[in-house]
Amino acid sequence: MADRGISTQANGRAGRRQLLARWCHRTGMLPLLRRLRGVSRHDLRVLAYHRVLESTEPHGFSFDTELISASADAFREQMAHLRRHFSPMRFGEVLERIERGRTLPKDAVLVTFDDGYDDNYRVAFPILRELDMSAMFFVSTGHIDSGRPYAYDWLVHMICSTRADRLRAPELGLDRALGATLAERRAQAAELLDRLKGLRDERQAALIARLEVEWNMPRRQGHPDCRPMTWEQLREMHRDGMEVGSHGVHHRMLAKLPRERMVAEVKESKATLERELGAPVDVLSYPVGGPDAFDHATVEAVRAAGFRMACSYVSGAGIVAPRTLYALPRLPVERQMDRAWFEAMVAMPEVFGYASRLRTG
Ligand SMILES: [Zn+2]
Known part of the structure; x- marks a missing residue:
């Protein structure tokens, strides 16, 4: 992935x-x-x-x-x-x-x-x-x-299903409203992943971990689709x-x-x-x-x-x-x-x- x-x-x-x-x-x-x-x-x-x-x-x-x-x-x-x-x-x-x-x-x-x-x-x-x-x-x-789901895929899942209405990722200079439709969310997740992969490893991991806490979606809970x-x-x-x-x-x-x-x-x-x-x-x-x-x-x-x-x-x-x-x-x-x-x-x-x-x- x-x-x-x-x-x-x-x-x-x-x-x-x-x-x-x-x-x-x-x-x-x-x-x-x-x-x-x-x-x-x-x-x-x-x-x-x-x-x-x-x-x-x-x-x-x-x-x-x-x-x-x-x-x-x-x-x-x-x-x-x-x-x-x-x-x-x-x-x-x-x-x-x-x-x-x-x-x-x-x-x-x-x-x-x-x-x-x-x-x-x-x-x-x-x-x-x-x-x-x-x-x-x-x-x-x-x-x-x-x-345990894979981190990047879990990030997509979080963005597609969170009830939060904003995505804040100061590491990447991002602060924006999350889309209303699944298609919009998928596009936002794709853009975020693309930019995330330019960061050093510890910053990637920290960003994903922070969203897990902020949106109360811990990766360890797992999911049958991943x-x-x-x-x-x-x-x-x-x-x-x-x-x-x-x-x-x-x-x-x-x-x-x-x-x-x-x-x-x-x-x-x-x-x-x-x-x-x-x-x-x-x-x-x-x-x-x-x-x-x-x-x-x-x-x-x-x-x-x-x-x-x-x-x-x-x-x-x-x-x-x-x-x-x-x-x-x-x-x-x-x-x-x-x-x-x-x-x-x-x-x-x-x-x-x-x-x-x-x-x-
Ligand atoms: Zn891979």
Whole structure:
């Protein structure tokens, strides 16, 4: 989490991309474009999901709808498309090939999930199993088994459901009336999250904690619509061929933490996962994952902790090479994507993927 703030201008771009995607889909050009692209580019597509729910517009939902990547039906269709037209892989296989100096198969693709929401187990996992597909689940270990909602998502929930009528965030120079409709509140939450993520970690945490007290909405009370998975669920998925990776301990932006705490998040998440799963954990995805969520020091800490690969949330398909191993770009999948757009994006990521500055995970 959490993906934010598609501006009006960006919506315009998304609109044009979607129209172009539909046209390419309708005219049957996509397979040809993909083959042509494959001649010159031999790269890895890593899809990034957060939540898969039965519906992308759940009734009475007060959490971040931008974290709903797809409905169950769309997800099934997307996975079936990858199986039919691409080479789905596991991170373990990719790492093995890299270490042996072997190339990846044509149209290699990986499926990833960030955060560790329980719908990953309830909704996505059965679909993956049904289609004999694997995926990587990057989880924030401090949330697993705790029932505790993720901080950014709780902030959205508070803004969408508080009875208070003003939002005061002096840290960000904000003092404004809260909107009367859910749509207005969602827009305000998106803007706040966007700006919040520019702050150092302790200031982000303090702002959220202050609103919890001011609005009497403690995060520890939890909510059925924002629940992390349990260790038992993760162990079952792992036994059944799913991969599990680190997304830190507390879902903190690693580059915004003091160095010792950043290193502790990296090391502790790995140790906890390995202890709970009884298997090595080789891959991490940087929480939030945009360019300001990780830096040189973070990459070094991740490498030193023994991770063999790391994913960013920068949009794109990457050549797998030593210099990109610790900042693999990904392709965010969004609930607004219809079938044509999804298929166009995986065929031609450069043309149909989201601009990276708009999406963070
Ligand atoms: Zn995340």
